[in-house]
Amino acid sequence: MKQPFDFFLERQISRRALLKLAGVSTFGGMIGYSRFAKPEPTVFQKDSLSLPTRLSHTRSVVVIGGGLAGLASAYELCRRGFQVTLLERSPQLGGKIAGWPIQVNGETLMMEHGFHGFFPQYYNLWSVVRELEIQANFKSLNFYSVVYKGDRYNPEIFRPSHSAFPWNIVDLAVSSSNRLRWGLNLTSYGHWQVFREITGFNPQSSYQRLDDLSVADWVKQDFPRGLYDLYFLPFAKSSLNAPDVLSAGELMQFFHFYFFGNPEGLAFNGTCQDMNRSLVQPIAQFILQNGGRIVTEAAVTNLDWQQGKITSLTYQKGRVENTSPFWVTANPVLDATVQSPLKFYGAGDRVYAVNSNKSEALSMTCTHQGCTVYPNEKGEFHCPCHGAVYDREGRVLQGPAKRNLDRFKVVSRQDEQVQLVASNPNPTTSSGAETLQADYYVIATDVPGVQHLFSQMTGEVNSQVRQQVEKLALADPFAVCRFWFDRDFEWQQSWFTSLSGYRLTDSITLYHRIQDDYIAWAEKTGGSVVELHAYCYKEKEFPTQEALLKTFEQELYEIVPELQQATLLHRELVNQKNFSGYPPGSYRDRPETQTPVPNLLFAGDWVKMPFPCGLMERAVSSGLLASNTILHQEGLQRRALLTVKPKGMLSILT
Structure with missing residues (x-):
């Protein structure tokens, strides 16, 4: 036998x-x-040390996207003497690690898109941290x-x-x-x-x-x-x-x-403060101190192509909706769930309601802090996060919101998509268009961003690159909910813990044990600050932010039963659908950092990388790889990039 x-x-x-x-x-x-x-x-792409490291002639680069990929690319190019202009659509830099101020019971604290762990094998990210001498901004979670x-x-x-x-x-x-x-x-x-x-x-x-x-x-x-x-x-x-x-x-x-x-x-590190102060701002300050230019709230309205390459870029400073038409896809899940005569388009934090009898649309994004509002039986729109109420025309009925919902005209309809444009662009919120001409262009946006840019391009656009971009996929939406309570609790696990087996929740973070501002807040109030993540939930199961909030709260009390007796002081929800998808069969068509276009580079966690990496390290490495391509074309020594085996x-x- x-x-x-x-x-x-x-x-x-x-x-x-x-x-x-x-x-x-x-x-x-x-x-x-x-x-x-x-x-x-392992060292990837090590150049001869005899090559020069800094530019001896004038070369300009426009980097589109101020997340980690764009920041890393702009950082390296500024180090080497390039004239860099960094354009970011949002009011703040950082992309998925951006931070912004919020009010919690009259006190200003910083909110983020959720906790991120800095693993020791993030070799290229840590090399930037060491060069900036900001190691003290991070702490081990043991x-x-x-x-x-x-x-x-x-x-x-x-x-x-x-x-x-x-x-x-x-x-x-x-x-x-x-x-x-x-x-x-x-x-x-x-x-x-x-x-x-x-x-x-x-x-x-x-x-x-x-x-x-x-x-x-x-x-x-x-x-x-x-x-x-x-x-x-x-x-x-x-x-x-x-x-x-x-x-x-x-x-x-x-x-x-x-x-x-x-x-x-x-085991990994966290940041001592929000990631904006701990990482984003130090990189941005370096860019500015080394001759770079940073423009936030910059909506790129056109990239013009001639003779097989990009010749110019036009952008407008102001709210993105005030610039040009854009397409959104129908959301049948919301149509079936929300009892309303409206038809819904978009997902995550970018949802639009269209009245089939009118050629108008209404943004469902609350003008207070960006949550998504939904209609009730009266036709009013309620924000599930902080209680703002709007009438059926989008006018504020109840704060904390102070500005009406944004309105749009339906420009065109095509299958399950509509093309929208702002109805009444407010001239006080946007400035005149500016056109830039550069030697190189680095697109370092998220997937919706790069696809939107290609829909805005004019001229002889490279068909191969366009098709690759069109095939990029989005992951299911993710959600982050942060809770403030009036008391602390015992916790035996790590301050960031992955959870498995729950309907919605995938992790829990104890901010009052990690970040200095929250540690101080907890010492002053005796309270606690807890954050739950849902990495990739199904919209059919949780179609509205109200459903997300309700389930998050129920599961939090399962995870930490002691908090059932605590008083909930405040909560913040972040809900987006802009993370890169890696579906079956997508690897072969995924664009690489270097494109067939000599002056166009890609950076972001959606590009195909030539070595193993993930999440923040993938974003940073792609940005540095894009800058390496430019350095190589200019005869300069490329940065030695590190990776695992x-x-x-x-x-x-x-």
């Missing part, structure tokens, strides 16, 4: 794989090295917990590490009280396939095998249940893409970058 391991060898390891494994001494040496000496990061609802699993704890694969797996298995619940059996052919994929990432072959498969479909096969509940589900959702619409190949890249390909572990150690088996 065959033993299980014999069966495993017969079915899984081919003759070619056995020949590969014949280099056992080399393999053993690698394993020993990964245990006793911390592996160094360890990181993943907590599954109920008593099926114990909390999983991740701590700093200094060993790479396979020893990080060994250490985790030794320390994990759930190791017998992982359900992993390497004598099972299906389980061995899973283990091989997560430990043997190879950019070419992994995407070739798995990119056309969603994570949800992949795990329907013979898959270890414990691994899915404790690791795959929470980590897939922390990519801000739901398992049913996330490429399994993309998740393997994500796993490799965050765990299997680096020796850093999963490009391939998994067991990629020899794939």
Whole structure:
């Protein structure tokens, strides 16, 4: 009778794989090295040191988008002597890590788009932090917990590490009280396939095998249940893409970058203040001090193409809606849920209501702090966040909002889309158009931003690049809700904890234990500040912000029962649909940083990267890669970019 391991060898390891494994001494040496000496990061694109580092002639660059990608690109180009103009659509810089002031019981505090962890393998982001000498703006959170609802699993704890694969797996298995619940059996052919994929990432072959498969479909096969509940589900959702619409190949890249390909572990840092003060403003100050120009509330209205490249850019400073027509897509979920004769378009924090009997539309964005309002049975619009009320024409009936809802004209209708333009642009909120001509243009917006820019372009637009941009996908919307209470509570897990098994909530953050302003607020009031995240919820299940708020509050009391006896002092909701999607089959058509157009570069977490990276590190690395392309074209030394090991150690088996 065959033993299980014999069966495993017969079915899984081919003759070619056995020949590969014949280099056992080399393999053993690698394993020993990964245990006793911390592996160094991999250097990507290292240039000759004999090349000049600064520009000796005049060159200009326009960077569109003031998120991390755009800031990183502008930062590096300013360091090298380029004339840089950075344009940002919003009033504040930072994109998904922007911060803005709010009022909490008469006190000014800073709100953000949610907590972000700064992992040690964010090598390129940390290199910028060191160059700016702002390391003191960050603090270690010491360890990181993943907590599954109920008593099926114990909390999983991740701590700093200094060993790479396979020893990080060994250490985790030794320390994990759930190791017998992982359900992993390497004598099972299906389980061995899973283990091989997560430990043997190879950019070419992994995407070739798995990119056309969603994570949800992949795990329907013979898959270890414990691994899915404790690791795959929470980590897939922390990519801000739901398992049913996330490429399994993309998740393997994500796993490799965050765990299997680096020796850093999963403990991370947070910021001592909001990310605007801790990171965004120091980068912006450097840009300004080195001759750069930053323009916020800058709506780009046209990019003109001639002879295969961009020749000029036109922008207008003021509210984005006051500039030019734009398209929005129908939202049938809201149509079916909200009892109203109106038809809804858009999602997240950009929803528009169109009366089918009129050629007008109304923005559902509350003019107080950007929440989405919805009609009641009287036809009035109510804000679920702070109580503002508008009449059926969008006029303010009750504060705290002071300005009426924005109105639009329906310019055109096409299938399930409408094209809108502001009805009565207020000349006091926008200035005249300005046209810029530059040697290079870096588009570093989010996905809706770059697609909107391409819809505004004139001239001989490159068809290949346009098609790539049109195919970019958006992830499901994400939501963040921050609560202020009049009392503190006991908490045994990490100050940022991933949660699994809840209907909506994916994580909890204790701001009064992390950021200095909130620590001071808690010491003064005896209260607490708690934030819940929903990384990629389904609009059909939570169609309105009222439904989000209600569910967040219910689940918070499940997670922290002591808060049921506390008084809720204030709450803030951030709800958007602008994060990059990585659906099955999207890898092959994803645009890269360098485009076929000689003076057009892309940057953002939506570009195809030549090395493993994720989230904030993906944004920063793409911005630096875009600047490297420009430096290379000008004969300058490129910045040495760092990454984790490009391939998994067991990629020899794939």
